[in-house]
Amino acid sequence: MTKKGTEKxxxxxxxxxxxxxTAKPRTTGITMIIDKGxxxxxxxxxxxxxxxxxxxxxxxxxxxxLYYNEVLEEKIxxxxxxxxxxxPGGTFLEVAVLQDKLRQYLAMARDFGFTAVExxxxxxxxxxxxxxxxxxxxxxxxxxxxxxxxxxxxxxxFEIKDIIRLVNHDLSCGACHVIVxxxxxxxxxxxxxxxxxxxxxxxxxxxxxxxxxxKLIWEAPLKEQQQELIIRFGPNVNMGNINPHEVLALEALxxxxxxxxxxxxxxxx
Amino acid sequence: MTKKGTEKxxxxxxxxxxxxxTAKPRTTGITMIIDKGxxxxxxxxxxxxxxxxxxxxxxxxxxxxLYYNEVLEEKIxxxxxxxxxxxPGGTFLEVAVLQDKLRQYLAMARDFGFTAVExxxxxxxxxxxxxxxxxxxxxxxxxxxxxxxxxxxxxxxFEIKDIIRLVNHDLSCGACHVIVxxxxxxxxxxxxxxxxxxxxxxxxxxxxxxxxxxKLIWEAPLKEQQQELIIRFGPNVNMGNINPHEVLALEALxxxxxxxxxxxxxxxx
Amino acid sequence: MTKKGTEKxxxxxxxxxxxxxTAKPRTTGITMIIDKGxxxxxxxxxxxxxxxxxxxxxxxxxxxxLYYNEVLEEKIxxxxxxxxxxxPGGTFLEVAVLQDKLRQYLAMARDFGFTAVExxxxxxxxxxxxxxxxxxxxxxxxxxxxxxxxxxxxxxxFEIKDIIRLVNHDLSCGACHVIVxxxxxxxxxxxxxxxxxxxxxxxxxxxxxxxxxxKLIWEAPLKEQQQELIIRFGPNVNMGNINPHEVLALEALxxxxxxxxxxxxxxxx
Numbered sequence: 001m002t003k004k005g006t007e008k009x010x011x012x013x014x015x016x017x018x019x020x021x022t023a024k025p026r027t028t029g030i031t032m033i034i035d036k037g038x039x040x041x042x043x044x045x046x047x048x049x050x051x052x053x054x055x056x057x058x059x060x061x062x063x064x065x066l067y068y069n070e071v072l073e074e075k076i077x078x079x080x081x082x083x084x085x086x087x088p089g090g091t092f093l094e095v096a097v098l099q100d101k102l103r104q105y106l107a108m109a110r111d112f113g114f115t116a117v118e119x120x121x122x123x124x125x126x127x128x129x130x131x132x133x134x135x136x137x138x139x140x141x142x143x144x145x146x147x148x149x150x151x152x153x154x155x156x157x158f159e160i161k162d163i164i165r166l167v168n169h170d171l172s173c174g175a176c177h178v179i180v181x182x183x184x185x186x187x188x189x190x191x192x193x194x195x196x197x198x199x200x201x202x203x204x205x206x207x208x209x210x211x212x213x214x215k216l217i218w219e220a221p222l223k224e225q226q227q228e229l230i231i232r233f234g235p236n237v238n239m240g241n242i243n244p245h246e247v248l249a250l251e252a253l254x255x256x257x258x259x260x261x262x263x264x265x266x267x268x269x
Numbered sequence: 270m271t272k273k274g275t276e277k278x279x280x281x282x283x284x285x286x287x288x289x290x291t292a293k294p295r296t297t298g299i300t301m302i303i304d305k306g307x308x309x310x311x312x313x314x315x316x317x318x319x320x321x322x323x324x325x326x327x328x329x330x331x332x333x334x335l336y337y338n339e340v341l342e343e344k345i346x347x348x349x350x351x352x353x354x355x356x357p358g359g360t361f362l363e364v365a366v367l368q369d370k371l372r373q374y375l376a377m378a379r380d381f382g383f384t385a386v387e388x389x390x391x392x393x394x395x396x397x398x399x400x401x402x403x404x405x406x407x408x409x410x411x412x413x414x415x416x417x418x419x420x421x422x423x424x425x426x427f428e429i430k431d432i433i434r435l436v437n438h439d440l441s442c443g444a445c446h447v448i449v450x451x452x453x454x455x456x457x458x459x460x461x462x463x464x465x466x467x468x469x470x471x472x473x474x475x476x477x478x479x480x481x482x483x484k485l486i487w488e489a490p491l492k493e494q495q496q497e498l499i500i501r502f503g504p505n506v507n508m509g510n511i512n513p514h515e516v517l518a519l520e521a522l523x524x525x526x527x528x529x530x531x532x533x534x535x536x537x538x
Numbered sequence: 539m540t541k542k543g544t545e546k547x548x549x550x551x552x553x554x555x556x557x558x559x560t561a562k563p564r565t566t567g568i569t570m571i572i573d574k575g576x577x578x579x580x581x582x583x584x585x586x587x588x589x590x591x592x593x594x595x596x597x598x599x600x601x602x603x604l605y606y607n608e609v610l611e612e613k614i615x616x617x618x619x620x621x622x623x624x625x626p627g628g629t630f631l632e633v634a635v636l637q638d639k640l641r642q643y644l645a646m647a648r649d650f651g652f653t654a655v656e657x658x659x660x661x662x663x664x665x666x667x668x669x670x671x672x673x674x675x676x677x678x679x680x681x682x683x684x685x686x687x688x689x690x691x692x693x694x695x696f697e698i699k700d701i702i703r704l705v706n707h708d709l710s711c712g713a714c715h716v717i718v719x720x721x722x723x724x725x726x727x728x729x730x731x732x733x734x735x736x737x738x739x740x741x742x743x744x745x746x747x748x749x750x751x752x753k754l755i756w757e758a759p760l761k762e763q764q765q766e767l768i769i770r771f772g773p774n775v776n777m778g779n780i781n782p783h784e785v786l787a788l789e790a791l792x793x794x795x796x797x798x799x800x801x802x803x804x805x806x807x
Binding site: 036037038039040041042060061062063064065066067068069070071072091092094095096098099101104105108112122123124183 | 273274275276278279280282283284285286310311313314315317318319322514515516517518520521522524525526527528531532535
């Protein structure tokens, strides 16, 4: 992109309170958005506004199967030409796994031009062996692989020790990132309690026990969650399931240009 | 529309877990969206993305009275040219009834190009006779008529028996669908309790007692409501007051390509 | 604007229940929207749809610092050419105050073409003297000045008497409006309790004690708050932090073309 950001102009004038953000292509400070059905115009508009602040775009759930052909192809082209990776939601892949069509599913996703895939078992059961095979197959086919840990069902909780083992397993199989499940709601799932608060003790255990915590992407759809993660891990924490209309607001939060993180900076000093 | 959906391509590969969806023009499996102020570009974008999944577009409340002339005309043309019916919100018609201008109101709506109207008394009182007359007048004028049952005020609840009588009355007067009130919030209204949960006993009584339950459209703005209705009635249940940005996500829910309905399918088998 | 509204056509037919709305440029009946990241296309679309119903557009928080140069300039031009004032969020200015760069900040905002600024101390501490100076400097530089009263932190509540004093202070310094803080959430802040209900006793005290209550703008992001304010103060109450996608719905509420204000009118008569 040849566009010039105002960021530099303002930064010559003012220091951004939370400190320096990584630039694209970045390996930390990642923002993944969940797209529940952005039209082509809306997508173009968003990328022209905030393309530098988006690393991954997920076509939520199985919505990728519901597009007109031409629209999907143009959308994928549009997104990737802005240096943003795009992938279909994990539930869609789970349907393929259920029907024993994983390889065909991946081939079709590649033909459409998707650059990444998510390997998850939020709804189905998947053996560790199949999971390893899915990750390495997708890697071989040239995809960036994001795996996901955590069940979507609040009554079917993992033990934190199992999550840690799974994170390490997936990273060793070739996943470039591991997503910590937060769903679209951010409540009563994974490391969030029923009110959507982070369960800090489990989070700390997770972060200290995995091979490389900088590869975790936290699904954090709610502003309070984003804020807590930024205050805990700094402006370059990886976050996912961000509402596309909140990308710039999130970026302001990362920069300390929004009340809640600014306040945290002030309290420290 | 000559666009080719990816749906078929994917369906050659995978079975959609919830089974077959009806196609447009459809009489069941209807999706009605509530438009609280989509611009022309946004509307075009949405129809290009998901026109096949939208049957009715309601200009919410009395917003139809607040458009620029040119914008309203172009919007109505745009919507109908995608095979989607469009109508002004019921509250607007209630204002006309209050001021004894129903016929003039309908004439003006027809002149603008609206193809449907909603006959409701969510806020005002309307005799059964006037209601019958309103429905048949609108039918004669060439509108598709959607009537609505249920009060907007939680302290002014209908008895379920009265609702059943009203549904049968409206259908016999010529209404093509009867909408079960859920408002924009989906809470403490109609068949929803204060948390937005469906009151199942009343729902079952309603469904078993009306002349033709397939003509009911459930206002179901919240995802949990949509999910419950799909699990109870299948992918082709009629739903209304859908947020325009949720149309594709709802369609994924109908198809079983989203965790919550997929899980329900898995539990059955 | 030369567009013709349908409003007049409908008003020849029907009386709008809540009575007459002021027209632009207006000094009461103001609607201020919070823009958390509208793209250029979305902004154009919104202004073409509802430009007559928007008086101020705030680029929320510090998002103004995160635009591409060309996009920001075009956006500001677009907004002002529709007769809408535009300004960067107050938190951004607070960062400038913290770093003792207020004057440079204002100069840069003026160079970009912003027509208004917000003077607030929602997160930082600011002496009354500095506040007075900031307001009058901004006025001298040609900005419309909106000051804001109320802390963003629920544990750091002002006394209502202090708020009254501050409102009078700011008006006498040259502020054209004083905003009563409601944040983006509208809960547990300013005159809103934890559920977002207006604390009526404080509101009444405020309204009766300030020099000119018609200059207050109430941040009212939630529909119930908008509704209460309209019922209490009439259709031309000033409201802020309105979601851009709710502008037309708010206008329907102001006009009495939406169930909740229509009901209030009916109950009075």
